[in-house]
Amino acid sequence: xxxxxxxPLKEHQLLLLRRIGEGDDLSGPDGVxxxxxxxxxxxxxxxxxxxxxxxxxxQITDAGRFYLDNGVHPDHPDRLMExxxxxxxxxxxxxxxxxxxxxxxxxxxxDAATAAESKQSTATATVxxxxxxxxxxxxxxxxxxxxxxxxxxxxxxRRVIHAAKQHSLVPAGFHLKHTGRAAGDLIIRLSNDxxxxxxxxxxxxLNTRRVTTDPDLVFAALEKDPAGLExxxxxxSRALDLIHGLAAEARRxxxxxxxxxxxxxxxxxxxxxxxxxxxxxxxxxxxxPHVPTDQETRQLRRNRWLVLPKTDKxxxxxxxxxIVRAGWDKKDTWADDRxxxxxxxxxxxxxxxEAGIVADEEARVAAQRAHDDxxxxxxxxxxxxxxQWQAALDEARPLAAELQRRMAFRLAYDSWVSAxxxxxxxxxxxxxxxxxxxxxxNCARWVAWARAAADRLxxxxxxxxxxxxxxxxxxxxxxxxxxxxxxxxHEPYREYRSERDRQAIEDSRxxxxxxxxxxxxxxxxxxx
Numbered sequence: 001x002x003x004x005x006x007x008p009l010k011e012h013q014l015l016l017l018r019r020i021g022e023g024d025d026l027s028g029p030d031g032v033x034x035x036x037x038x039x040x041x042x043x044x045x046x047x048x049x050x051x052x053x054x055x056x057x058x059q060i061t062d063a064g065r066f067y068l069d070n071g072v073h074p075d076h077p078d079r080l081m082e083x084x085x086x087x088x089x090x091x092x093x094x095x096x097x098x099x100x101x102x103x104x105x106x107x108x109x110x111d112a113a114t115a116a117e118s119k120q121s122t123a124t125a126t127v128x129x130x131x132x133x134x135x136x137x138x139x140x141x142x143x144x145x146x147x148x149x150x151x152x153x154x155x156x157x158r159r160v161i162h163a164a165k166q167h168s169l170v171p172a173g174f175h176l177k178h179t180g181r182a183a184g185d186l187i188i189r190l191s192n193d194x195x196x197x198x199x200x201x202x203x204x205x206l207n208t209r210r211v212t213t214d215p216d217l218v219f220a221a222l223e224k225d226p227a228g229l230e231x232x233x234x235x236x237s238r239a240l241d242l243i244h245g246l247a248a249e250a251r252r253x254x255x256x257x258x259x260x261x262x263x264x265x266x267x268x269x270x271x272x273x274x275x276x277x278x279x280x281x282x283x284x285x286x287x288x289p290h291v292p293t294d295q296e297t298r299q300l301r302r303n304r305w306l307v308l309p310k311t312d313k314x315x316x317x318x319x320x321x322x323i324v325r326a327g328w329d330k331k332d333t334w335a336d337d338r339x340x341x342x343x344x345x346x347x348x349x350x351x352x353x354e355a356g357i358v359a360d361e362e363a364r365v366a367a368q369r370a371h372d373d374x375x376x377x378x379x380x381x382x383x384x385x386x387x388q389w390q391a392a393l394d395e396a397r398p399l400a401a402e403l404q405r406r407m408a409f410r411l412a413y414d415s416w417v418s419a420x421x422x423x424x425x426x427x428x429x430x431x432x433x434x435x436x437x438x439x440x441x442n443c444a445r446w447v448a449w450a451r452a453a454a455d456r457l458x459x460x461x462x463x464x465x466x467x468x469x470x471x472x473x474x475x476x477x478x479x480x481x482x483x484x485x486x487x488x489x490h491e492p493y494r495e496y497r498s499e500r501d502r503q504a505i506e507d508s509r510x511x512x513x514x515x516x517x518x519x520x521x522x523x524x525x526x527x528x
Contacts, residue, residue: 005044006073013037017060020047021068023177023189025057028202044073055196059175065162068181123163129156130164134171137190143204146186148214148256157186179205184212213258213271215247221259221266228265231283232315239281239319242342243268246279249346253354270323270350272357280322284335285313323353326360382492389492396483400475403482408473412459412466419458426450481505 009017016037020026026034038058041047046064050057066074137144146157161176163169170176173193180186187204191197212218222229222240229239247257256271257279268279290312292300300306318336325331334349336342342349426447433443459466477489482505486494497505 006076009041009067013041017041017046017064018068018181020058021060021064022181022205023179023201024205025059025177025198027056027198031056031058045075046073055198062162062166065158069158126159126163127167127169129160130167130169133160133188134164134169134190137188138171142190142192144188146180146188148184148212149186154181154186157188161188177201183214183217210262211258211260213256215257218247218257218259218268219244221261222268225265228263228267229281231281231319234315235283235317235319238317242281242319242321242346243279245343245346246270246349249350253350255350270353272354275357277353277357278324280324282320282322284316284318284320286316287311288314321349323349323356325356326364332356386492389487392484392487393480393489396480397475399483400479401473404473404475404479405471408469409466412469415457415459419454422450422454422457426454482508 016034019034020038020041024031026032026038035049035056035058038047038049041064042049042058044063046061046067048059048061050059060068063074066072133144146153149157157178158181161178164176170190174190175193176188177191178186178188189201189204191201219240222243226236226240229236229243231239243257250257250270258269258271258276259266260269268281269276270279271277288311290309292308296306296308300308319342320333320335321342322331322333332352334342334345334352429443429447429450433440455461480489486497488495
């Protein structure tokens with residue numbers, strides 16, 4: 001038998017349609033095995049499937065929304081028949097009223113018109129709410145979270161989201177996603193098609209399914225798996241009642257009790273505004289003298305050195321309630337005692353949690369203030385150090401420039417003296433030239449070579465003239481070292497310098513100070 005598109009969905013198909021309706025587009029790894037079923041829903045016009053940009057994306061259609069809201073396909077023949085017969089009945093009623101019952105005939109069109117106006121007014125209000133929702137999404141960074149809304153409010157949000165899509169209120173290049181269609185927190189996101197963050201959305205979607213403050217879901221999860229309460233089986237019933245009482249007292253003061261199913265066993269938390277505090281119920285144990293069992297008695301007979309425990313731990317039925325504080329090692333603890341039980345102290349417990357949150361916030365603000373003061377002090381010290389470093393550099397630059405001048409002038413002076421002495425030596429060689437032609441020619445070649453060397457050394461002529469050296473010498477960073485102590489010439493910090501390095505820097509400065517001959521200092525190579 002051929003399957004019609006309006007035939008009822010199977011259970012797994014309905015679950016998949018709800019999943020897609022909640023915003024899961026099956027693009028993640030956990031949706032690969034559901035894509036074939038999504039194609040089947042596409043043939044029924046309940047979802048649209050696209051692979052734009054190579055990314056799989058399934059999105060529910062208006063027909064799919066209609067099916068989830070009404071439990072029937074909008075193209076079902078029975079529904080179409082009802083839609084076509086309704087106008088005929090209205091026409092027949094109108095005609096009958098005109099012929100025999102004018103008063104009744106006139107009242108029915110008025111009622112129909114009033115209903116139509118009311119419906120149109122409601123639709124207009126929904127469109128306006130959809131426009132406001134889109135504006136809110138744009139103003140709040142693209143994501144809106146509604147914590148555990150009531151069924152009426154959740155249904156209203158579904159209609160508003162549908163109206164936003166139906167009336168093209170979503171900006172171009174974006175589309176609406178939402179999760180929590182039936183239960184849990186309702187999260188709506190305005191997703192950018194050009195930069196879809198599927199990883200973040202999957203994280204939000206999965207967290208919404210696993211973390212909830214909906215009372216029905218909270219206690220259903222705890223009743224199904226109470227192992228996270230850390231109590232014996234005999235105390236489970238009382239522990240659940242205690243959680244019920246804590247949730248009721250929390251709601252009375254504007255807070256909520258939720259459950260996190262991401263952990264191995266469901267864990268309970270108390271939510272005050274946006275702050276969550278983990279709640280643990282632990283049964284206390286009493287130590288009683290150990291009574292050897294028959295098996296232990298037989299073992300003692302065989303082995304006299306066997307050591308048995310002195311005490312046993314027995315569940316006492318008394319409970320201890322722990323609610324964590326800010327910080328990994330801080331928590332508030334309440335326990336049953338001889339005077340009262342935890343149930344009677346629930347109002348005080350909630351107030352203590354509120355006071356603890358206030359104290360934690362004050363401590364956080366104080367710690368942040370201390371950290372900010374520390375950073376400000378560090379910045380002040382760094383600025384002061386930089387000023388000292390800059391002052392040392394500014395003071396050292398003219399001294400380093402003077403040192404460079406002395407070194408350049410000494411080099412020029414030594415070169416000039418050397419050139420003059422070489423020329424004098426050449427003159428002496430020429431005067432003492434040998435008489436033989438061969439020796440005389442060889443001596444002349446030596447003299448010519450020496451005079452050329454003297455010309456190259458002479459700073460008064462050629463490219464090496466001292467006039468070509470800029471008098472306003474700009475020292476390099478390393479040239480400042482002799483005058484800045486242990487400061488680095490590159491960054492505002494103090495360098496480590498060995499005694500050998502210090503002596504080398506001092507020698508370079510002393511050597512530059514003795515710039516003309518006749519004063520102490522290192523002699524040129526031919527005077528050593």
